[in-house]
Amino acid sequence: MLTLPMNKFLLTILLYCLSVTAVRPVQAQIIESDSAASLVSTQFTVDSRITQLKAYLMTKNKNLVNDSEFFVSEADRVHIDWRLVAAIAGLESSFCLHIPNGSYNCWGWGIPGGAEHGIGFTSFRDGITVVSEGLRDRYINEGRISLDQIGSMYAASPTWASRVRFFMNDIENYRSLADSLEPSINL
Secondary structure, eight states: OOOHHHHHHHHHHHHHHHHHHTEEEEEEEEEEETTEEEEEEEEEEEOHHHHHHHHHHHTTOGGGGGGHHHHHHHHHHHTOOTTHHHHHHHHHHTTTTSOOTTOOOOSOTTOOTTOSOOOOOSSHHHHHHHHHHHIIIIIITTTOOSHHHHHHHHOSOTTHHHHHHHHHHHHHHHHHHHHHHGGGOOO
16 A cells, blocks of 8 residues: 555656646747848746646546647637536536447537437547537527526536536646645656
8 A cells, every 4th residue: 555655756746747748839939030040939838727637637537638638728719618618528427438339428418308319429529629619609609608507508407507516626626736746846
């Protein structure tokens, strides 16, 4: 059995590895001088939301970890909360663990009440895109801007919004654990 300091050490290493994989180039600045261009600086940034979601999904469904950046980028693209689509997947399918075979539908998207199956997607990323755009177009743009307002149309259950909120908070609180360990990384 691992001791608490050993568990903390292993978690620290895991979080460091996840943060390294979330590093992406933001922009290279090129300055023209006469006929020659020179690369002045390359900046790198870590989007902590990606690191946070990767670490969280690692505990829920490792098959989704590589889609963490996609969850965040799609949310940014359509201007919705970056945790929302992942949280709905948490509620509707235990983070894609319980879905109709081959459907990639982790969100219960397009499944009318009482039906066994709904819309199928070609991949988790396809589903993330369709659900993100659908939430923006069919809910938020139509004035449903709170989880309670979305939930009253999205699902028959009156507890849908509070359960999605639970997962959104769970994702956010997981970040607190990651942030508290990050400064202890010394390489």
